[in-house]
Amino acid sequence: MHTRTRITAAAFIAAGALLVTGCAGGSSAAPVDVTATPEYSGTLSILTKFAGDPLQPYFEDLATEYTALHPDVSFDLIQETDQSVKDKTKTLTASGALPDIYFSFTGNWADNFIRGGLAADLTDVIGPDTDWGQTFGPASLGAFETDGKYYGVPLYNNGKFMGYNKAIFDEAGVSVPTSFEELIDSCPTIRAAGYEPIAFGNKDGWPGLHYLQQLFAYNVPADVLEADFDPETATLDDPGYLKALEQFKTLVDTCTDTGDGTNGVLYTTAQEALAGGKAAMYYQEILEFDTVTAEGNALTTDNFGFFALPVPAGAQGDPDAIEGAPEGYLVNAKSPRAALAIDFLKFVTDKTNAQTLAAPPYGQPSTVVGAVSAETSSNAVVDGISQVNEASQIVAWLDMVTVPEVADAWLAGGEAIISGSATPDEVLTSVRDASESAE
Amino acid sequence: MQTAVKKALGFAWVLPALVLLGAFVYLPLVQNFGFSLQKWDIYSGTSEFVGLKNYLKLVDDPIFWSALGNNLLYAVISVAFQVFGAIVLAAIIESIRSDRWRRSLRAIYFVPSAISLTVAGLLFYFIYEPNLGLLNAALDSVGLDALARPWLGQESTAMLGIIAMSQWQGFGYSTLLFAIAIQRIPSELYEAASIDGVGPFRRFFTVTLPLVREMTGLMMIVTISGAFQVFNEVMVMTSGGPNNSTQVLGTWLYRSGFVRNDFGYAAAIAMVIFIVTLAIALVQLWITRRRRVEW
Numbered sequence: 003m004h005t006r007t008r009i010t011a012a013a014f015i016a017a018g019a020l021l022v023t024g025c026a027g028g029s030s031a032a033p034v035d036v037t038a039t040p041e042y043s044g045t046l047s048i049l050t051k052f053a054g055d056p057l058q059p060y061f062e063d064l065a066t067e068y069t070a071l072h073p074d075v076s077f078d079l080i081q082e083t084d085q086s087v088k089d090k091t092k093t094l095t096a097s098g099a100l101p102d103i104y105f106s107f108t109g110n111w112a113d114n115f116i117r118g119g120l121a122a123d124l125t126d127v128i129g130p131d132t133d134w135g136q137t138f139g140p141a142s143l144g145a146f147e148t149d150g151k152y153y154g155v156p157l158y159n160n161g162k163f164m165g166y167n168k169a170i171f172d173e174a175g176v177s178v179p180t181s182f183e184e185l186i187d188s189c190p191t192i193r194a195a196g197y198e199p200i201a202f203g204n205k206d207g208w209p210g211l212h213y214l215q216q217l218f219a220y221n222v223p224a225d226v227l228e229a230d231f232d233p234e235t236a237t238l239d240d241p242g243y244l245k246a247l248e249q250f251k252t253l254v255d256t257c258t259d260t261g262d263g264t265n266g267v268l269y270t271t272a273q274e275a276l277a278g279g280k281a282a283m284y285y286q287e288i289l290e291f292d293t294v295t296a297e298g299n300a301l302t303t304d305n306f307g308f309f310a311l312p313v314p315a316g317a318q319g320d321p322d323a324i325e326g327a328p329e330g331y332l333v334n335a336k337s338p339r340a341a342l343a344i345d346f347l348k349f350v351t352d353k354t355n356a357q358t359l360a361a362p363p364y365g366q367p368s369t370v371v372g373a374v375s376a377e378t379s380s381n382a383v384v385d386g387i388s389q390v391n392e393a394s395q396i397v398a399w400l401d402m403v404t405v406p407e408v409a410d411a412w413l414a415g416g417e418a419i420i421s422g423s424a425t426p427d428e429v430l431t432s433v434r435d436a437s438e439s440a441e
Numbered sequence: 442m443q444t445a446v447k448k449a450l451g452f453a454w455v456l457p458a459l460v461l462l463g464a465f466v467y468l469p470l471v472q473n474f475g476f477s478l479q480k481w482d483i484y485s486g487t488s489e490f491v492g493l494k495n496y497l498k499l500v501d502d503p504i505f506w507s508a509l510g511n512n513l514l515y516a517v518i519s520v521a522f523q524v525f526g527a528i529v530l531a532a533i534i535e536s537i538r539s540d541r542w543r544r545s546l547r548a549i550y551f552v553p554s555a556i557s558l559t560v561a562g563l564l565f566y567f568i569y570e571p572n573l574g575l576l577n578a579a580l581d582s583v584g585l586d587a588l589a590r591p592w593l594g595q596e597s598t599a600m601l602g603i604i605a606m607s608q609w610q611g612f613g614y615s616t617l618l619f620a621i622a623i624q625r626i627p628s629e630l631y632e633a634a635s636i637d638g639v640g641p642f643r644r645f646f647t648v649t650l651p652l653v654r655e656m657t658g659l660m661m662i663v664t665i666s667g668a669f670q671v672f673n674e675v676m677v678m679t680s681g682g683p684n685n686s687t688q689v690l691g692t693w694l695y696r697s698g699f700v701r702n703d704f705g706y707a708a709a710i711a712m713v714i715f716i717v718t719l720a721i722a723l724v725q726l727w728i729t730r731r732r733r734v735e736w
Contacts, residue, residue, distance in 0.1 A: 092699045096483040114702070118484025205593075207682055263571045263591020265683035266599075271572070406701045417683035423596050424684065 034340035036333070037126050043074035044339055046346055047101030049091065051329070053081040056293065056363035061350075068349055075342065085206055095120065102337040103347065106154055108145040108327045109403040110231075121153045121332040122340055128152050134348055141396070142328040142369035154330045155347045158359065158366040160287050161326030161390035162212050163308040165294060167301055170197050170282040178307070182220075182249060182314035189257035192282045200257040201281035203267035208401055210264075210416035211409075212325060213253070213285060215400035216311045217246035219323040224395060227319065231404040233440040238433060242318055247426035249314055251419050257283075264420050277301050285311065287326070288386040292365025295382070306382055310389065322394035327402065328369055411436035470715065476708035483704060495709035505710065508688040511600055515607070515689065516668035522608040523615040524660045530612075531619035532649050536641065547620055550613035558610065562677030565606040569593045569678075593679050596686035603678050603687060607671070615660055622656035623649060662725045666718045690714050 050061050058081060065077040080101060082090045087105055094100050100120060106112045115121040128135045128143070129152050135143060138156060146154025164185075171177065174195035179185040189199035204210045218227055221242030229235040260267050273293065276284035279300030286294065286308075295303045313321040333343045349355065356370035357378040367374050367387040374387050390396065401409040415429035424432075477495050479488040499505050534546050553561065568575045571591035580589045592602040626649065634644050650657075672691035675681060681688040681696055688696070690710055698707030 089699050092483065092702075096698075096704065098486075114484045118482065118486070120484060205682070206680065260571055260591060260594070263594035266569065266571050266591040266594025271570070407703075410696070410701055414682070414684045421594065421596055421683050423686075 034122050034333075034335060034337060036122055036124055036340055036344055038341040040341040040345040041339075042072040042342065044342065045076045045078050046103070046339055046342055047078040047080070048331075048346075049080045049082065049087070049094065049101045049104040051082055051084060051087045051105045053083045053086070056296070057366075060359060060364055064350055064355060068346055071349075075346075100334045100336075102334050102339050102343045103331050104334065105329070106146075106332045107329055107399065107402040108154075109398045110405055110409075111402045112146055112154060112332065113148065115332055116148050116153050120335055122335040122337070123151050123153060124155070124333065124344070125150075125152045127344055128155060134351075137351065137353075137371060138369050139371055139391070141391075142330075145328045146330060146332075154332050155351060156328040156330035156369040157351065158289070158330075159326065159328045159369050159387055159390055160289055160367065161324050161386060161393075161396070162216060162285065162287055162311070163324075163386060163389070164200075164283050164311055165276060165286045165291065165306060165308045166283045167197075167276065167279065167281075167305055168307050169305045170195070170279070171307075174282070178309050179312045182312045185312050186252055186256050193259075198259040198275060198281040200253070200283045200285070201272035201275035202254065202258045202260065202264050202285070203269040203272035204264045204417065204420055205266060205268045207265075207413040207417055208399075209269045209272075209285070210250070210420060211400040211412055213250050213311070214246060214412065214416055215397055215403075216323075216325040217249050217314070218243065218319070218400075219325060219395075219397040220311075220313050220317040220319045220321060221246040221249075222319045224320045224323070227397070230437075231408075233405055233408060233437045236408075236434075236437045238430060238437060243430055244426045245314070245317070247415075247419055247429060250416070251422075251426070254420050262420060262422050265417050288367050288383060288390070289365065291382040291386060292362045292380055295380070296363065303380060303382065308382060308386065320394055323397050324390055324393035324395075325397045325399070326390055327396060327398040330369070405440050407436045407440040408433060473708050473711050473715075476705060477712050479705045479708075481704040481708075483702065488705075491705065495706045496712075498706060499709055499713065504685050504688055504693055505690075507685065508690050508693040509713075511687065511689045512669050512671065514600065515604055515671055516665045518604050518608065519611070519664045519668050520661060523611050523664050524657060527612060527615035527660070528619050528650070528653065528657065529645075530616045531623055532645050534616070535620055535623045547617055550616050552613065553610050554614035554617075556610065558673040559677050561606060561610045562603075562674040565602070565609075566593065566678050569602055594683060596683055599679050599683065599687045603674055606678070607674055610674075611664075611667075615664070618660065619653060619656060622653040626652045658725055658728065662722050665721050665725075669714055669718050669721075 048061065048065075052058055052060055061079055061081065065079060069075055069077070078101070080090070082105075091100075091104060091106075094104070095115075095118075106115060106121075112121070126132070128138075130136065130140060130143060135152070139159070142156040142159055143152065145156055146152060166178070170192065174188075174192045174197070176188040176191050179188055192199040202209065222230070222240045223242070226240050226242075230238050230240075254264055255261055258264055272281070272284055273286065273290060275281035276286075277294040277296070277299040284294070291306070291308070295301055295306045310324060331347060333340055333347070337343055351368075351370055353370060353373060356368040356373035358364070359366045360368040360374045360379045360383065362380055365380060365383050367379070367383055367390075374384055376384055397403075400412055404412075411433045415424065415433055418424035418429055419426065476488075478490060478492060480491050480494075481488040530550070534543055534550075537543050537546070556564075567573070569592035571577060571594060574592075576592065577586075577589035580586055590598060593599045630648050630652070631644060634648055639647065670691060671689045672695070675687055675689055675692045676695070679687045681692040685693075690713065694707045694710040694714070697710060698704045
């Protein structure tokens with residue numbers, strides 16, 4: 003064999019070896035003991051979704067207070083925004099660098115970490131029968147339950163409502179709509195009064211999904227909707243989907259000033275339009291209530307009101323469903339500091355810190371029982387969370403409740419409906435295709 | 442004996458570079474090819490060998506083809522502006538007699554290149570913003586409000602909007618490089634052409650263009666390769682939307698991996714990008730080597 007041939011052969015063998023080692027995946031580690039007594043030393047790494055104002059200081063302050071109690075404990079805080087936390091989490095997961103504590107949505111998002119053995123089983127410390135578990139609302143705690151085991155620490159609850167400016171409604175002479183059709187009918191009147199009826203920014207795609215999921219919950223029977231989230235059981239042939247997509251298109255065309263260009267607007271721009279008194283309504287999460295009425299905004303707490311997206315006439319789904327979900331934190335199943343992580347999370351969710359979280363400027367409706375009250379939180383947050391608690395069911399975010407391929411198809415479909423480049427039928431077909439290929 | 446020592450020493454000098462190249466370029470390349478033959482679950486860390494399935498999936502994926510088309514459009518427009526447009530502009534600037542004006546113009550055109558792509562993307566996002574953006578306001582103020590539109594919000598204009606920003610950002614850099622190449626052309630050639638009665642247009646085509654051929658070749662490689670590696674500006678301005686209309690190979694790779702959890706497929710897209718850019722580079726290197734002009 004010539005030298006060059008030998009070198010080539012060696013290179014291929016080396017490449018083959020790399021491929022084989024690349025194919026060998028997975029690692030098994032002994033489960034962490036979450037009930038162990040924590041050792042108060044070392045650096046605790048945490049990935050939060052609290053980057054930016056007004057949320058950024060919450061974990062920073064808690065870390066400082068915890069270090070004051072336990073001087074040998076330090077923190078490595080990775081704070082991300084709602085948009086960037088998704089990419090950051092996956093990057094850290096793929097590179098095997100998940101922190102000790104990390105943010106998680108519920109639904110398929112959390113299930114992936116549980117299925118992959120990356121989330122510690124916290125049943126022994128946070129199960130419904132434990133002291134810590136009983137401090138949370140049962141529904142919130144159950145949001146991170148899988149096969150009877152509890153994996154997450156729910157930090158705050160959330161729900162989606164149409165926030166509105168009472169002063170603009172009064173000026174335009176419109177009242178809170180009681181049906182979807184009334185909402186649509188009110189838009190030209192509000193526009194005639196000189197305001198954008200509904201501010202909407204869909205640059206990131208997910209704000210459109212929030213409308214769609216609430217409309218699906220109204221138009222599609224609950225059991226059908228639930229089955230359709232899972233590609234194994236999905237048929238996606240209920241006529242309610244088409245009705246919901248058509249209603250969404252009507253709302254965009256009639257009630258937004260940006261119309262088919264809404265995909266070019268940031269959701270924060272829309273939020274500012276309501277906060278700045280330029281728009282009458284903005285579909286928002288409870289988490290945003292205190293932001294739109296923050297000091298200095300044209301919209302004051304007295305003029306701020308909200309209502310659930312009104313139900314379309316003749317809708318065949320659940321008229322009392324509200325879209326939302328708790329959000330919380332998982333503990334890395336491979337963390338050498340799992341016990342310390344749990345101790346810190348207990349500190350984060352004690353009554354005092356939970357009340358701080360629920361109060362302005364944070365305004366995050368804590369899942370801890372009694373933390374959200376008229377004494378600690380704004381009236382809007384208290385009322386919002388009451389409505390979430392009274393809802394017949396909480397429908398989780400569409401991009402979190404189903405598998406990523408299907409969520410991505412809905413996201414592109416929502417954008418296509420807005421821009422008018424696809425009909426509801428075409429969107430539904432593309433989602434069905436995505437669901438079939440994801441099976 | 443001395444020759445052997447010399448050879449060993451020579452090898453020792455290049456060894457660090459070889460090790461670094463191997464570790465950070467070729468090893469990841471081979472590993473990426475390995476990943477492209479697998480279905481990889483980042484959560485469990487497990488993977489399954491699927492052969493060429495990810496490559497076959499590429500063939501049936503309409504978004505992959507539209508992303509490839511967007512890269513091609515990007516390349517064509519970039520070559521037109523950043524290569525041919527830049528040569529013309531550089532020739533005009535270098536023909537200006539005033540040294541001060543020449544320097545000033547070079548600096549003015551170069552400034553956008555000093556801005557990071559992410560910042561430039563954000564800047565243009567706000568210029569294109571449908572409600573508050575400068576572009577629509579400018580069109581409005583000159584009575585062209587009928588042309589105002591949500592530039593990045595509509596599938597028909599979003600990709601062109603991004604490409605326009607990219608030309609603004611990269612145009613000055615290539616102009617500067619061409620200006621340097623033009624400065625290297627001996628002035629005697631221009632003088633001789635002038636004595637022969639050759640006008641400025643013909644001088645450009647018969648003197649300037651042939652003698653900057655090497656730089657033109659290099660800029661073609663850099664521009665076309667760059668067009669197939671576009672990522673930042675698209676992510677900042679549209680994230681590939683609306684309705685995937687601005688996906689390019691880089692963003693579709695990212696979305697496939699980090700949003701759709703299909704890392705094997707993402708690795709296959711990465712291999713396509715590598716093959717395309719490598720092929721372009723090899724072809725153009727070959728062409729420019731054959732036509733090298735020396736003086």
